[in-house]
Amino acid sequence: MMERIVVKGNNKLRGTVKISSAKNSVLPIIAASILCHERCVIDDVPNLDDVKVMCSVLDSLGVNINMDINKGIIEVKDGSLKTLEPPYELVKKMRASFLVLGPILSKYGKARISMPGGCNIGSRPIDLHLKGFSLLGADINIGHGYVEAECKKLKGNKIYLDFPSVGATENIMMAAVLAEGETVIENAAEEPEIVDLANFLNRMGANILGAGTDTIRIQGVKELKGTIHQPIPDRIEAGTYMVAAAITRSDLIIENVIVEHIRPIIAKLEECGVKVLDVPGGVRVIGTDNPKPVDIKTLPYPGFPTDVQAQFMAYLCTVEGTSIVTETVFENRFMHVTELKRMGANIKIDGRSAVIEGVKKLTGADVRATDLRAGACLILAGLVADGVTTIGDIQHLDRGYVDIVGKMKSIGAEIERV
Ligand SMILES: CC(=O)N[C@H]1[C@@H](OP(=O)(O)OP(=O)(O)OC[C@H]2O[C@@H](n3ccc(=O)[nH]c3=O)[C@H](O)[C@@H]2O)O[C@H](CO)[C@@H](O)[C@@H]1O
Ligand SMILES: C=C(OP(=O)(O)O)C(=O)O
Secondary structure, three states: OOOOEEEEOOOOOEEEEEOOEOHHHHHHHHHHHHHOOOOEEEOOOOOOHHHHHHHHHHHHOOOEEEEEOOOOEEEEEEOOOOOOOOOHHHHOOOHHHHHHHHHHHHHHOEEEEEOOOOEOOEOOOOHHHHHHHHHOOOEEEEEOOEEEEEOOOOEOOEEEOOOOOHHHHHHHHHHHOOOEOEEEEEOOOOOHHHHHHHHHHHHOOOEEEOEOEOEEEEEOOOOOOOOEEOOOEOHHHHHHHHHHHHHOOOEEEEEOOOHHHHHHHHHHHHHHOOEEEEEOOEEEEEOOOOOOOOOEEEOOOOOEOHHHHHHHHHHHOOOOOEEEEEOOOOOOOOHHHHHHHHOOOEEEEEOOEEEEEOOOOOEOOEEEOOOHHHHHHHHHHHHHOEOEEEEEOOHHHHHHOOOHHHHHHHOOOOEEEO
C-alpha cells in the first residue's frame, strides 16, 4: 500500500516553524563541488530525496562524497571523477541532475548525459543550456536520448539567454568559471539561488561578478580550491508556511527566512489583507478573517515565484470574490486545479490563466499530489476543508519538503502520514 497523507480540516495553527535550507540552492552547489580536487563541505543540508539523488549522481561519477543526514552535512572529499557519464537511471529521476554537465565539461573537456525528460509541469527543454555551452566552444551532439559535449578548452564568450532560465544560468556559470577569458551572461536569471551558487564558486576561487542582476560576468580561472558553505534558507518552503497561516486565518512565526527573498509573496499576502511583520530572523504572519481576492502572475525573480503558485491558489479558493492566477514560467503548471476542484473549489482555466471564484468552504476529498508544489497546495487546502483530505503520490513531497508532516503537526495541524 502506498503511503498517503491524511489531513483533518478546520485547523487553526499557532507557534513557530523553522525553515530548512533551499533545495534549489543545494542541488547546483553539490554539482559545483566537482569543479575542484579539494574538500568541499556543505552545512545545514536539508534531508530531501532530491538531495540524496544528487549525491548519488556524484557517487556514480566516482566522486568521494559523504552525506551525514543526521548532522545535515555533505562532504565532498575530492571532486575528481572516474567516469564522465552519469547513468540514465539516476538522471531520469531528477531534472536537476543535468546541472553536472557544465562542471564536467569545463573540467574534463568531455561529458555524456541523458536528456532530461519533461515532467508534470511541462516539456522543459534544455536548448538554452546547450546554446551556452556551444558559444563557449563545445561541440554538442544529440542522439539516442543523450547529449554529448566535447571541447579542447572552453573559451569565454557573450551569451544572451532568450529567457532568464535558472538552470541554464547555473549550468553556464559553472562551465565558465574554468574557461579561458571572460564570459558574459546577458538576460541571466536573478534568483537568490543563483547568487548563492556564485558565492560558493567565488569562495572556491572563481571570479564572478553581477550574480543577482541580469548581467553576470565570469573571468575564467585556472583552478578552484575547497571551501565550506551554508546555503540560504528555502524561500519556497517559507512561502508555503506563510500561506498556511493565511489560509487557516492563523498567527504564525516563520523562522530562518531572508525577508528580501520573499518580498513578492509578502506583497501579495498584504494585498489580501494578511499582516506580515518582521521579527528577528524571520516573519510573523497574521491571517485575516476577511481576505480580499487578488490577481497573481508568475514571473522570473523578483516576480512572483511559480513554485508558490499552487499553494497561493489554494488560499485564493477560500477568498470570497474573483482572483486570477496567470502562469507565465511553465507551460502546464495547473495540474493541481483538477484536484482542488475535487475539494469543491470553483476554478476555470482559460489558457495560461486560472479564474478562481472563492467558495465558502472546501470539502475534504481523496486527491493526488501531481507534483511537488501541488502536494503542498493540497495539504494547505486540506487544513481548512470540511472533513478529511487524503493525499496520494506523496513521494513528490519528499523531494522538496523536509518533514512537512512533522513541521505542520508542530504548529497544530491534524495531519498524519499513513
Ligand atoms: C532545481 C531548480 O532550481 N528548479 C527550479 C528551476 O527550474 P529550471 O532551472 O528547470 O527552470 P528554468 O528557469 O530553466 O525554466 C523556466 C522556463 O524556461 C524554459 N526553458 C528553460 C531552459 C531551456 O534551456 N529552455 C527553456 O525553454 C522552461 O521550459 C520553463 O518554461 O527554476 C524554476 C523557475 O523558477 C523553478 O520552478 C524550479 O523549482
Ligand atoms: C519544479 C520544481 O523543482 P524541479 O525543477 O527540480 O522539478 C520545484 O521545486 O517546484
